[in-house]
Amino acid sequence: MTKSETCPEFGRINEVLARVGDRWSVLLVISLARHGVSRFNELKHRLGISQRMLSVTLKALERDGLVLRTHYPVIPPKVEYALSEMGLSFHAAVDALGYWAVDNLEAIDAARAQYDSGRTEEQAD
Amino acid sequence: MTKSETCPEFGRINEVLARVGDRWSVLLVISLARHGVSRFNELKHRLGISQRMLSVTLKALERDGLVLRTHYPVIPPKVEYALSEMGLSFHAAVDALGYWAVDNLEAIDAARAQYDSGRTEEQAD
């Protein structure tokens, strides 16, 4: 684990965020919050995620207690995924970040444009 | 960019979050918020980050307008980094996530322990 002991100051927080803050986890949580209980292939399609990553991410999220898995012993198999209470609270925090992103999209683009134009002048050789 | 078009449902937001939501960016913003204006090596030590990643992340953050860079033309060189207004607002959102992580550390550990113990029983062959 290269990331477990980044620095004493952040320690576990960083670890948790690293685990639960990756791209697919976040997307999965948002998607589950929006669409409610969903099935495997449903999520797969909705997110455009590979089976492998969906399986891996879902399992990690389940292990961390953010996602609830319900397996119906029928044929063909049927499994439903839903957010737990903790998953819901996590979504709230993530959503805040999402809103921030929306609110600051323009500002970021502007900052980038300005930064890039500044650099362009310099490399005008 | 492999991540730009994850899925039509999330688009740009996902892109921004991917850019600004990575491990080092988050840590850097938190650290700058806590300790205020900081210098390069100061951050390097504080976070236990490599020169390369610090340089890369700082530059990206500066380009996105989250971090302000002040370069003093003295010898030896002195450069100070600080959060911009946008960086501050980003920190607010990120902090919420940090608090969530702190608040749910125990619950996550518990969930993991339970999940793992459940699996241990099963593989008792």
Next chain:
DNA sequence: CTGTATCCGAGTTGATACTG
């Protein structure tokens, strides 16, 4: 349908060395 196992290319990160 819901997964798991394997292979493999691509992107990321860190160590090291060097510059201003």
Next chain:
DNA sequence: CAGTATCAACTCGGATACAG
């Protein structure tokens, strides 16, 4: 002190094939 360049190691994600 504050970076940048380069290279090797590692991780991640996707495709594929197979299993329950």
